[in-house]
Amino acid sequence: MFKSNAISAYLKNQASLDLLRFITCGSVDDGKSTLIGRMLYESQMIFDDQVASLKNDSKKYGTQGEDIDFALLVDGLSAEREQGITIDVAYRFFSSSKRKFIVADTPGHEQYTRNMATGASTADMAILLVDARNGILTQTKRHSFIVSLLGIQNIVLAINKMDLIDYDKNIYEKLSSEYISFSKKLNFKKIKSIPISALKGDNIHKKSKNMKWYSDKTLFDYLETTKSQITNKDGFIFPVQRVNRPDLNFRGYSGTITGGKIKKGDELISLPSNQKAKVKDILIGEKLIKSAGFKQSVTLTLNKEIDTSRGDVFCSKKSVIEMADQFNLNVIWMSEEKCFNGRTYLAKIHNIATSIKIMSIKKIYNVNTLEFDSGDELKLNDVAEISVSFNKDIPYSTFKENKTLGSLIIIDPISNQTIGMGMINFALRRSQNIQLQNLSINKNLREKINGHKGQVLWMTGLSGSGKSTLANELEKKLYSQGKKTYILDGDNIRYGLNKDLGFTDKDRVENIRRVAEVAKLMCDAGLIVITAFISPFRLEREMARSLFEKSDFKEIFISTPLKVAEKRDPKGLYKKARQGKIPNFTGIDSVYEKPVNPDLEIDTSKISLSEAVKKILNIIV
DSSP, X not given: OHHHHHHHHHHHHHHHSEEEEEEEEXXXXXXXXXXXXXXXXXXXXXXXXXXXXXXXXXXXXXXXXXXXXXXXXXXXXXXXXXXXXXXXXXXXXXXXXXXEEEEEEOOOSGGGHHHHHHHHTTOSEEEEEEETTTOSOHHHHHHHHHHHHTTOOEEEEXXXXXXXXXXXXXXXXXXXXXXXXXXXXSOOSEEEEEEOBTTTTBTTTBXXXXXXXXXXXXXXXXXXXXXXXXXXXXXXXXXEEEEEOSSTTOOEEEEEOOBSOEETTOEEEEETTTEEEEEEEEEETTEEESEEOTTOEEEEEESSOOOOOTTOEEEOTTOOOEEEEEEEEEEEEOOSSOEETTOEEEEEETTEEEEEEEEEEEEEEOTTTSOEEOOSEEOTTOEEEEEEEEEEEEEEOOTTTOTTTTEEEEEOTTTOOEEEEEXXXXXXXXXXXXXXXXXXXXXXXXXXXXXXXXXXXXXEOOTTSSHHHHHHHHHHHHHHXXXXXXXXXXXXXXXTTTTTOOSSHHHHHHHHHHHHHHHHHHHHTTOEEEXXXXXXXXXXXXXXXXXXXXXXXXXXXXXXXXXXXXXXXXXXXXXXXHTTSSSSOBTTTBOOOOOSSOSEEEOTTTSOHHHHHHHHHHHOO
């Protein structure tokens, strides 16, 4: 009975405790995993069998001789243990009598910066570790900048491995002063500097006997008493994640409250429709509650039916939410595939999935100086300010006002990998100033007078594969049938519209972007548009496809092999490319990404010109 009461009291106390989410970050081998392992060990948050296993693993994988290697408590992947580094983000839960904690141990290697940014995105505070022997490194500065960018304002500067510099006070004070000077340009409100030894336990839970010159709080004391960074704005904000319809008699809207509070009877506005309704009931599971607040996951029912679906947002009059489709963002690029102006990707912002186009790269930050440089492409781990456009208006808030409505991830539509994360600074004014003009004569009427549908036949393939020859023969056939057509040929377009573009990757991206937009206008005019471009990148071809209705766009892969195309070499380009006279030539020193699921594939080395034309005619609507 005593045990049961004690357990019940413990659980009740734990449930009432405040939760602090924090991240450990810094450069490679600064001791992040060792610190977390030490905290878990001294908090008595691991069982006896785990301690025994840790001791065995320390002998097998450890770096501390006969002593316990605390980093192994967190480094769970075999690759991490073998290399002695952190690769993935590891989340650990522990608690004290005063507070609950969730800590994210993030990798220090530059190539895993994206993992660090992921861990920081949900944190309230950051512990930035610095190896006292090495000082403030580039990766220390990069992590600091990203942490600041992600809105974390409370920082612990943990100057670690003090035991390896004989607990030298002067070195500690020098490093602390250097970091505070560097971070003046960042958005930190509070920086707490603590000298520690994660391996030896100095100033972690107990005051260090070796650093009597330091009389302030230990790291754990500070974690227990520092204020959480959670803010709770007055305005109610509720992105709808799911319309809950278990039967015909119930319609609820499920999601997580990202701002403010709500109670039964409150009036809500649904965006983007701007319809109003009042809260009828609030439910957690099947349990009715009278009110709910920040970060609670609930289902709302309304006093009347309104047009609201996943991705819409319920808010109150006080909420700072607007609608726009063009934005200025801060972005962290997480992919080895470069980002160029004009490229189109997928984006997910709160519960909305939409396409996103990179309109311009404004500035790329230098993490060492916190100044910025100009640039027209983003590489892995670049932090930049960019302008983007979505294909529709979305409910948003700035990242500073609301992290959920002000942040997004960028996704490669081909691989489905997350390749970037963005934070909204503000909407661009032109997104409100420019509106589509409704015209009396539309595409349907133009198609009617033409006597056929407007559509795009997008031919892609290597130089010399036969695109232009096939396009020309196809147009002659269509013309003889009375069809209204136009050929957009790669070389011809570069004589005029795209005369200013070269053949670098970024210029190729812009070349295809412009062609796709022109093809869209011609298709809207009711023409059959035949394009003959190498268009080497899948992303740009997918961007072009996304501009059209499904039946209006046909991707035709002219799959003639490189050796055949090079043997033909009608313009002598392959020969010059082999001689190094033409750089960035597709198929030689620039990649061609083959279509995955083309509407039609034609190898002109295997079938005649007339047969190829017949195959294309068969897929024309």
